[in-house]
Amino acid sequence: VVAELALALMLLVSAGLLARSVVRLLDVDKGFDANNLLTLEINSTGPKYPDNASVFAFHDRVRDAVRSLPGVVSVAVVNQLPLGGNMDMYGVAAQDKPTSNPEMVPSGDRFVVSADYLKTMRIPVVEGRPFTADDERDTTNLVAMVSQSLAAKIWGGESALGKRIRLGGDTRPWRTIIGVTKNVHHQGLDASATMQFYVPERQWFFADDQEILVVRTQGDPNAVAGAVRRTIRDIEPTQPIVGMSTMDQVIATSTGQRRLALVLFGGFAMAALLLSVAGIYGVLAGNVAERTREIGLRAALGATPARILRLVVGQGARLALVGLGLGVFGALALTKSLQAMLFGIGPHDPVTLVAATVLLLATTLVACLVPALRAVRVDPSQAFRND
Secondary structure, three states: OHHHHHHHHHHHHHHHHHHHHHHHHHOOOOOOOOOOEEEEEEEOOOOOOOOHHHHHHHHHHHHHHHHOOOOEEEEEEEOOOOOOOOOOEEEEEEOOOOOOOHHHOOEEEEEEEOOOHHHHHOOOEEEEOOOOHHHHHOOOOOEEEEEHHHHHHHHOOOOOOOOEEEEOOOOOOEEEEEEEEOOEOOOOOOOOOEOEEEEEHHHOOOOOOEEEEEEEEOOOOHHHHHHHHHHHHHHOOOOOEEEEEEHHHHHHHHOHHHHHHHHHHHHHHHHHHHHHHHHHHHHHHHHHHHOHHHHHHHHHOOOOHHHHHHHHHHHHHHHHHHHHHHHHHHHHHHHHOOHHHOOOOOOOOHHHHHHHHHHHHHHHHHHHHHHHHHHHOOOHHHHHHHO
């Protein structure tokens, strides 16, 4: 029983820490609004799409058709999805901040987007302006937007508006920064917000033949998923549609490792808790059955029900205290190994430790009360007659 109680406490503390970590992780400001967002990958490969113009035209047809569907608020395309598991980074060189070593320039996540991308994802523009349809059409006046983190990395406290940057090497053209966006978590909610830059789709050096379509809906995005799929099929039946999911599902997948650990520890903790409760109940119930004559004698000699209750519950409480004491030391050792999976909380968090201890102690006392109340109801005359 002592071993079961100690193991149950260790697992309860671990599950509690993981649960609080997941809650804090999901509360992180992602930099965009994940509600009511449908995402899917569209492809434009093969002989039907021999050049950039044909790819861009396909993207335009898809956006226009999906935008006209009932329940759709806005539609955009992007080369990679935040928290989607992609990594596509380029060096960012500033014209007014030259470096002696080109390899030392900071790198940013590349987001090649249609004009409505920031609006669809609801990524706030904190300075300047977002892209417009004119920026998409104009391939001579090259523009870009950067995140707050990238702007601070290069220019410190200076404004980034109007500054010129070069993306991807010394042979690339200069671009003018027209806006600064809020930081977005791209590589993980538990990672620091990375640096991003945004470029209009037609102003990039090449057309991405695998793009992510993001669709903001008025309600549940799953309600329009079928219509979106059929619409794209009608436009291009030969190309695959991959990975259709809501943005909430994308976020859930990005936190999957922690969720799996929480399910495992939580399941084992509940099993250990039930075993420990059953164990202590069985020990005390058997003890009461063996001591029926003694309990009857005590009652006959004047022992009050409260004293008999303390007698039985006290035995269970002593087992519980020993088990919980060992469990505290075990939990401190076990949770230290979980430190890499925790977020926003330490492995020795006192609130979680106390809460798990109180929960286990309360459950144990309830298990003790059942045989204790049975002992209180022992009739002295009946106990001697049975003996």
